[in-house]
Amino acid sequence: xxxxxxxxxxxxxxxxxxxxxxxxAIQDQTVRFHILDDRSHMRVKQHMVDxxxxxxxxxxxxxxxxxxxxxxxxxxxxxxxEKLKPEASREIEIEEFxxxxxxxxxxxxxxxxxxxxGNNSAYFALVEALRNQNKEGIARWxxxxxxxxxxxxAIGDHLVLFTLRNAxxxxxxQDLPRPAGRAPxxxxxxxxxxxxxxxxxxxxxADFKDEYRKRVMxxxxxxAKGRAPKLxxxxxxxxxxxxxxxxxxxxxxxxxxxxxx
Amino acid sequence: xxxxxxxxxxxxxxxxxxxxxxxSVPVDMYxxxxxxxxxxxxxxxxxxxxxxxxxSQKTGKDLDADxxxxxxxxxxxxxxxxxxxxxxxxxxxxxxxxxxRLFVKRETIxxxxxxxxxxxxxxxxxxxxxxxxxDTMEESDLAGIATFVMRGKEYLVAIFPENGILRAETMRFPxxxxxxxxxGLPEMKxxxxxxxxxxENVIKKKTKKExxxxxxxxxxxxxxxxxxxxxxxxxxxxxxxxxxxxxxxKVVDLMEVLKxxxxxxxxxxx
Numbered sequence: 444x445x446x447x448x449x450x451x452x453x454x455x456x457x458x459x460x461x462x463x464x465x466x467x468a469i470q471d472q473t474v475r476f477h478i479l480d481d482r483s484h485m486r487v488k489q490h491m492v493d494x495x496x497x498x499x500x501x502x503x504x505x506x507x508x509x510x511x512x513x514x515x516x517x518x519x520x521x522x523x524x525e526k527l528k529p530e531a532s533r534e535i536e537i538e539e540f541x542x543x544x545x546x547x548x549x550x551x552x553x554x555x556x557x558x559x560x561g562n563n564s565a566y567f568a569l570v571e572a573l574r575n576q577n578k579e580g581i582a583r584w585x586x587x588x589x590x591x592x593x594x595x596x597a598i599g600d601h602l603v604l605f606t607l608r609n610a611x612x613x614x615x616x617q618d619l620p621r622p623a624g625r626a627p628x629x630x631x632x633x634x635x636x637x638x639x640x641x642x643x644x645x646x647x648x649a650d651f652k653d654e655y656r657k658r659v660m661x662x663x664x665x666x667a668k669g670r671a672p673k674l675x676x677x678x679x680x681x682x683x684x685x686x687x688x689x690x691x692x693x694x695x696x697x698x699x700x701x702x703x704x
Numbered sequence: 705x706x707x708x709x710x711x712x713x714x715x716x717x718x719x720x721x722x723x724x725x726x727x728s729v730p731v732d733m734y735x736x737x738x739x740x741x742x743x744x745x746x747x748x749x750x751x752x753x754x755x756x757x758x759x760s761q762k763t764g765k766d767l768d769a770d771x772x773x774x775x776x777x778x779x780x781x782x783x784x785x786x787x788x789x790x791x792x793x794x795x796x797x798x799x800x801x802x803x804x805r806l807f808v809k810r811e812t813i814x815x816x817x818x819x820x821x822x823x824x825x826x827x828x829x830x831x832x833x834x835x836x837x838x839d840t841m842e843e844s845d846l847a848g849i850a851t852f853v854m855r856g857k858e859y860l861v862a863i864f865p866e867n868g869i870l871r872a873e874t875m876r877f878p879x880x881x882x883x884x885x886x887x888g889l890p891e892m893k894x895x896x897x898x899x900x901x902x903x904e905n906v907i908k909k910k911t912k913k914e915x916x917x918x919x920x921x922x923x924x925x926x927x928x929x930x931x932x933x934x935x936x937x938x939x940x941x942x943x944x945x946x947x948x949x950x951x952x953x954k955v956v957d958l959m960e961v962l963k964x965x966x967x968x969x970x971x972x973x974x
Contacts, residue, residue, distance in 0.1 A: 572903035611740035621868035624831025655858035674793035693725025
């Protein structure tokens with residue numbers, strides 16, 4: 444089934460404009476629960492109350508404020524917020540290019556596919572150019588009252604646009620102290636390297652399935668029929684022996700596994 | 705029932721065990737992303753801070769956390785109640801640890817899978833095994849891959865060493881990532897060489913070494929903060945209410961929490 448485009452725009456590269464449609468590249472499969480009233484098993488409702496008195500405050504009387512110091516708020520009204528919104532535009536302007544792996548993974552936020560919306564040959568020419576050069580374009584655009592910075596790259600024969608997190612949203616390990624504690628010795632490192640080498644392989648996304656989601660859904664279906672199975676309690680376990688001992692045991696058992704396979 | 709969406713305390717998001725082979729490393733998990741949005745508080749007409757409350761449709765009365773349950777809608781308005789305990793018990797035993805059964809070259813993971821970022825820091829006593837894993841991964845430039853269940857959801861994670869610390873990127877499962885064919889994108893046709901060359905020239909001309917962090921600024925939030933400061937200086941729309949005694953811990957600086965736990969100091973339990 445063909446998906447619906449969520450936005451239309453023009454990709455600008457140099458002096459060329461490529462009309463594109465934007466599609467979400469993800470479909471969330473999370474099992475969604477509702478919050479229910481324990482007694483009636485009906486959905487709960489929400490309202491805003493004065494946190495001191497507990498009295499309900501109707502929507503039309505609610506204002507928004509920023510707490511500049513404890514107990515002191517600066518009120519910001521909707522007109523002011525409206526004026527801060529960026530000017531609407533349909534242009535996705537590619538300002539510069541980077542090597543395809545130059546952006547650290549923690550900056551990637553949401554992926555979208557870009558599909559051609561007329562001028563297919565320019566669209567696919569850009570795919571090929573990005574692929575040949577192994578580059579990603581850094582783009583800037585305004586969508587639904589928000590400014591985005593994103594990365595345009597090629598996946599297979601098509602264009603993908605990732606929104607990127609802004610710098611304040613990503614905590615950097617560079618700003619953190621390295622963990623305390625004694626450094627491992629050479630012997631331990633070598634054994635650990637052997638162990639990791641035995642576990643090295645290729646990333647095949649298809650190997651991974653959300654088994655738990657399936658279990659939860661099966662349980663829900665059975666419970667709906669009044670046939671919920673009894674579930675065993677969870678036990679917690681305790682810490683093991685010396686590091687070197689454990690390392691050598693791990694290597695031996697993995698080697699055996701490999702031989703048997 | 706836990707209805708808090710945001711982490712407001714210094715407690716780890718999750719505590720558990722990272723294993724490779726038979727080596728187990730107890731770790732605490734903290735978020736590695738945070739919102740850059742300016743937190744605006746909802747206020748009443750006189751400026752009194754407001755709180756969001758759940759209430760019963762039937763009685764109209766506000767509900768406490770222990771008066772609410774989680775329900776899955778099997779038919780319109782027909783729910784099956786599922787408890788936290790059931791969700792916990794449904795997780796297979798082996799899924800409660802992050803068991804690194806696979807290591808891959810880190811640049812081979814397509815970014816389309818990456819979702820959110822967390823840090824795994826050693827919990828007290830595990831520093832040595834933790835450092836052993838980090839040092840080994842750093843030297844071999846590998847990422848560890850695992851699935852595990854946390855807070856009623858299964859996660860696929862890639863774990864990278866970064867400056868001596870492990871970053872865990874949660875990933876989407878393959879059935880959560882669409883393909884161009886799922887969407888119905890047209891297939892590639894032969895493209896004019898001249899256009900490809902033209903684009904390649906633009907690319908070459910505009911290629912940079914790295915992404916300037918200044919490009920990744922939240923301009924809207926900056927503008928809003930400026931507006932707030934201006935109004936404050938002019939004493940415009942400033943309201944003062946009695947600063948309430950806060951029962952819950954105030955939003956804390958995540959960086960500080962991480963620094964504290966990495967230096968092996970006890971977390972303050974305020």
